[in-house]
Amino acid sequence: MSVVLDISRLEPRQVLFAPSPLSELAEMLHVLSAPDHHPGLRAWATATATGLSSGLADRLAEADFLWHATRADILLPARPAATLAEELDALDERDDETFVASALEISCMAQYHRGVPQPLISAKDAQEARERAAIRGPRQAAFADRLLTDPRGVRAWLRRLFQDCEREFFADAWHDARTRLYADARHKTELLRRKGLAPALTAISPALQLDDQQQRLVIDKLVDGAGTTSDLGLTCIPTAFGRPHLVTMITPGWRPVIQYPITTPDLPRPMTVNLLQARLEALAHPVRMRMCRALARGSHTTGELAAAHGLTAPEASRHIARLKKAGLITTQRRGRYVGYQLDLNTVARLGSDFLDSLLR
Template sequence: MSVDIDITGLPPERIQFSPSPLAELGAMLHALAEPAHHPGLHGWVTATASCLKPDLADRLTEADFLWSSTRSDLLLPAVPRATLAEELDDLDRMDDETFTSAAFEITCTGDYERGRPSPLVDARERAQVRELSAARGPRQAEFTDRMLTDPASLRAWLRRLFEDCEQAFFADNWQRVRVQLAADARQKADLLRRKGLADALAAVSPAVSLSGDRSRIVVDKLVHGRTTAYGKGVTFLPTAFGWPHLFAVHRSGWQPVIQYPVPGPDLPQHTAPQLVQQRLEALAHPVRMRLCRHLARGPHTTGELATSYGLTPPEVSRHIAVLKKAGLLTTRRRGRYVLHQLDLTVAARLGSDFLEAVLI
């Protein structure tokens, strides 16, 4: 599964790497709303949340469906600006129908990729949005009613909310990370210019690549999606607060945007969902699970494993090949012997339950 962005005929200069204040604010708001997604930000989340004034904290809860479970496309601008105020001005210039559709695109509509008519003008869509909002609780239902009955007032309220966030915590944090994000964007743009798009995408994330025919940017995600960048371009937004999330805007009619986490010394390397699936499938076989238990304790040859488990060496070799392809084993040669061992660092990233199971 993947999100595919068709770039056929797209000139390289239409591929942009740039930090966005609004996108970084969205990443911070998501971390505050879903701290369990971001264990590395636990200290920041605790300190920031404890300093929020009660009124601001309540207002953030009212609108958190825009950034909690996922991120509204409103918060991932295709044309980044230097300041949050400039990006909020761009949102103000968006017409009410487009703005309202985007606000409800994730939580209250069932067809993100093709888009839906605006609930401001389509009665059926309006009824569905209200029904799905009610299912998500009274706060979102009230927010939805305000958006549908008086969008101008609600949009002004939302802008004030973002401006209050800037004063309360965003401005200081943006000042701290914007240089890092700008440097990362320059580095990716330089890679694009010197080595080409494939190298630039590889530097963005292992989950982002160029298709074999070089006609598509492929984002490895647990969803299917297709869009085109022709005539619009593609924007890449680095984020310091977004790890481990990789967002790809592929809504019909919108310019594709990819927000990617900037690697840091305390952050593990991002693992593509396809590789995670491959590892889980490799471990689903009971024989390979038993082999992993043996290999977790030390290096062993194929012959030793065959003797221990009553298997033939070719059988063991086939299982070892699957585990190696999934990146779960390390291999080294000692004289004429080849020794295999479970990579405990990789195993730990799959989860503590698995690690305990093979080490028990």
Template sequence: MHIDIAGLPADRVVFATSPLAELGLALHALSEPGHHPGLHGWATATSAALEPDLADRMLEAEFLWRNTFSDVFMPFAGVRGGDGRTGATLAEDLDLLDRLDDERFVGAALEFTCASHYEIDAPSPLKDAGTRGRALDLAAARGPQQLDFTRRLLADPASVRGWVRRLFEDCDQAFFADTWRRVSVQMAADARHKTELLRRKGLADAMGSVSPAVTLDESGARISVDKLSEARTTATDPEVGQGLTLVPTSFGWPHLMVLHAPGWRPVIHYPVQLPNLPVPASVELLQLRMEALAHPMRMRLCRNLARSPYTTGELADAHGVTSPEVSRHLTVLKKAGLVTTRRRGRYVLHQLDLTVVARLGSDFLEGVLR
């Protein structure tokens, strides 16, 4: 994944915290605790303390943060005519979210239905019947709550936007305000440290301090992020405004995320600390599983399956291959005990077993979740 920065002034590379971005990852950790072995205690205690009504509303909207990290959590990067600055408080970030136009908000909220079109400027589902039909069909695979949410969002964006804001505000009151006070000190210190490193030693050292997966090329014109996906964006689009924002997260490991949607300023969302993960099991079991993962297509499928359950058809569509080809690869992964399968109505959903994958070691787990 590449970010073109040729001609970008040094003062347009900014390290900054974002309460809303961190709330998104906190919600993700509650939905997918297997992604975050160091947060099991927090996730268990927080989930147990949730009021039933809030827990139900979070479940209704969880596709905003479970299998994709919706760009609605980084509105500062998408406000047309904005300056790209994050909010100092959650309320300020939510005010920025309110400034997104309906087409941009709906497109970001429904990213899980159009992941294969993320890098292109696809038609809005509010205006294009084909995109709208696709969104509804893929929402149905997630269950009746997600389908109902999608229908309401497409029919009445303003009402759902108000509902989403109230949900985030209630999450803040229930658990996030206390959590943010605890983690924001470390994140702010990290942002200040990297800002000073950028000023004193330059962009290459600053990018290296973010993650070994983030590098600046020799010409200083391109930042590369080592991920199991291919994409390209620019930090110097004159229609968007110059700028690259790097946002630290306490809840994010092992995810290293790049916002690269057309018409949005690029953002690198990086973790500030790493927990320890289990070591591999027996050599024989490791060999069986590594042989199953030797094929590059199966590695790419694992990247999807690590985030959320997928149907065979969704995987085929996302990777531009046939459903029978996907089925053959899934069979190999299942025989190795790496993938589980369950049925929801007429849909069969497949998902990577993160407990098993964690035993392969942190390098592989970080690679597929990055």
């Protein structure tokens, strides 16, 4: 599973690395809406949510679906500006049809099998938007209906909402984050200038790789999707509040956008989907689960594991090989014997509850 972006016609001059105040505000709103996604920002989320005026908190809840699960297209500017006001001005320049379609696209619209939705023109698209919004609850249904019946009013309402966010918390948070974001964008831009397209794009995240022909950018995600840069170029937006999310916008006819979390040396590299699947499958077997319990407590040889679990030596070796291939165990040679032990740091990344159960 992956999102594949055709970059066969992409030239280095068409790639833009730039922070976006609106995009970063969307990430902050997402953190406030889904703090469990961001345990490292829980203190910030708690302090910020506590300090919100009651009126602003209620209004944020109304528009929550724009940033709670994913990010609506209107929150990912293809041409980032220096200030939130400038990006809101650019948003105001979009026609009503484009604005409504991009606001409703992620949460309320189907995929692009019928082309880009036109909810203000097509009664079928409008009905589908209303039905999908209703599935997600009465508040989202009401907001979607307002967008469809009074797009100008909702656009003005959203602009005031974002401006109030800037006044209450965003300005301070953006001031603290923007230095790191601009530094990352400058570094990637210099990498693009000096070494070319492939090193710059793969430096965004270990989850991004080029195929052998360097014609397609493969983004490792638990979702399938495809898009193309064609002659539109590509915008890459760093975020300080977005980790672990890697957001892609590949709306047909629009300049693609990748929003990526900046990294720091103390953070582990993200795990690929294939490796995650291999590790979960390796741990799913009941015998290997029991072996892991022993290996979590200390080093064991194949013979010891075979005797403890009623297995033949070849059977134990096959189970050990599966765990080793998944990167879940380490080896230590003791003379002519080889001992195996569970890599607790690696297992902890899969889930603390699982590790706790092994150590009980």
